[in-house]
Amino acid sequence: RSLRFVTLVYRHGDRSPIKAYPRDPYQEAAWPQGFGQLTQVGMRQQWELGQALRGRYRDFLNATYRRQEIFIRSTDCDRTLMSAEANLAGLYPPDRQEMFNPNVSWQPIPVHTVPESGERLLKFPLTPCPRYEQLQNETRHSAEYTNKTKENLQFLQMVANETGIRDVSLESVWSVYDTLFCEQAHKMKLPLWVTPDVMTRLKQLKDFSFEFLFGIHHRIEKARLQGGVLLDHIRKNLTKAANVSAHQHLKLLAYSAHDTTLVALQMALDVYNRIQAPYASCHIFELYQEDDGNFSVEMFFRNESGKEPFPLMLPGCQQKCPLHRFLQLTDPVVPQDWEQECQV
Numbered sequence: 001r002s003l004r005f006v007t008l009v010y011r012h013g014d015r016s017p018i019k020a021y022p023r024d025p026y027q028e029a030a031w032p033q034g035f036g037q038l039t040q041v042g043m044r045q046q047w048e049l050g051q052a053l054r055g056r057y058r059d060f061l062n063a064t065y066r067r068q069e070i071f072i073r074s075t076d077c078d079r080t081l082m083s084a085e086a087n088l089a090g091l092y093p094p095d096r097q098e099m100f101n102p103n104v105s106w107q108p109i110p111v112h113t114v115p116e117s118g119e120r121l122l123k124f125p126l127t128p129c130p131r132y133e134q135l136q137n138e139t140r141h142s143a144e145y146t147n148k149t150k151e152n153l154q155f156l157q158m159v160a161n162e163t164g165i166r167d168v169s170l171e172s173v174w175s176v177y178d179t180l181f182c183e184q185a186h187k188m189k190l191p192l193w194v195t196p197d198v199m200t201r202l203k204q205l206k207d208f209s210f211e212f213l214f215g216i217h218h219r220i221e222k223a224r225l226q227g228g229v230l231l232d233h234i235r236k237n238l239t240k241a242a243n244v245s246a247h248q249h250l251k252l253l254a255y256s257a258h259d260t261t262l263v264a265l266q267m268a269l270d271v272y273n274r275i276q277a278p279y280a281s282c283h284i285f286e287l288y289q290e291d292d293g294n295f296s297v298e299m300f301f302r303n304e305s306g307k308e309p310f311p312l313m314l315p316g317c318q319q320k321c322p323l324h325r326f327l328q329l330t331d332p333v334v335p336q337d338w339e340q341e342c343q344v
């Protein structure tokens with residue numbers, strides 16, 4: 001069997017908080033580059049992912065950079081653009097011939113993007129989509145959501161008081177956890193009200209908010225309107241790669257994106273492990289041509305540095321999933337006409 005084509009979808013590396021809560025002792029000036037920016041920790045995480053990918057594909061990708069082999073697209077966001085650049089520094093360290101300056105062991109490789117206002121593939125949840133909003137409203141009235149709110153009413157009220165945020169809900173609490181997580185990751189002293197138990201509870205509610213975005217109620221229809229859009233694009237590329245001769249197609253397509261991108265995609269594939277995609281985690285699709293000439297798809301998820309990516313099995317298929325079966329099983333979560341399906 002031979003590896004023919006790889007698609008990667010990864011989250012950016014470690015960043016500073018997207019924002020601070022009103023009573024946060026650490027406001028934007030506390031962060032070297034301000035809010036939402038890739039840190040040197042994040043740059044190293046992405047470089048390390050690039051190095052791991054170089055090892056995994058050392059017999060697949062050319063040893064030196066060949067522009068026809070790869071295409072990288074990022075959302076138009078500093079942290080994802082810089083993540084892709086750091087990743088490529090690890091994936092294509094130049095040999096002496098490729099170095100444009102003998103003192104610089106780095107070579108520029110293009111990272112493509114589209115303006116944020118026009119991003120329709122890699123930033124989730126995709127809006128505007130009235131039908132999705134309707135499904136979200138229905139989810140808000142589901143037993144699971146209302147019970148979760150009831151069980152945490154007092155806790156959310158405490159968080160609102162301590163943070164100075166007027167109303168903290170299951171949908172906004174992710175941001176409080178995120179800010180505290182970033183501060184903790186960067187050894188900043190947390191306020192006394194943030195006990196280990198409070199962090200644990202905030203983390204659970206943050207993970208619930210990802211389920212709310214893409215699951216809990218009508219997961220399949222939400223997938224058609226969300227992660228299925230990206231999955232459709234990936235399926236089309238897999239099919240194209242299977243229908244042209246090897247040298248006519250890219251070897252590697254990489255998307256540099258966000259946690260919600262990975263969660264939307266994995267919810268659509270029904271392989272989500274219910275944990276927010278970690279920094280620099282990477283979902284891998286590998287297309288193989290078997291000895292009998294048929295094609296199969298294998299998926300892996302690398303969510304721990306220094307560890308081999310683990311196999312992800314598409315429900316209803318085996319690890320080595322025949323391409324036609326992969327397409328058949330994912331048909332239900334791919335929209336026929338997104339605009340039309342978004343109408344109410």
Ligand SMILES: CCCNC(=O)[C@H](O)[C@@H](O)C(=O)O
Binds near residue numbers: 260
């Ligand atoms: C409104 C803020 C949305 N958050 C982001 O864009 C982050 O990159 C988030 O998706 C992440 O992966 O950390």
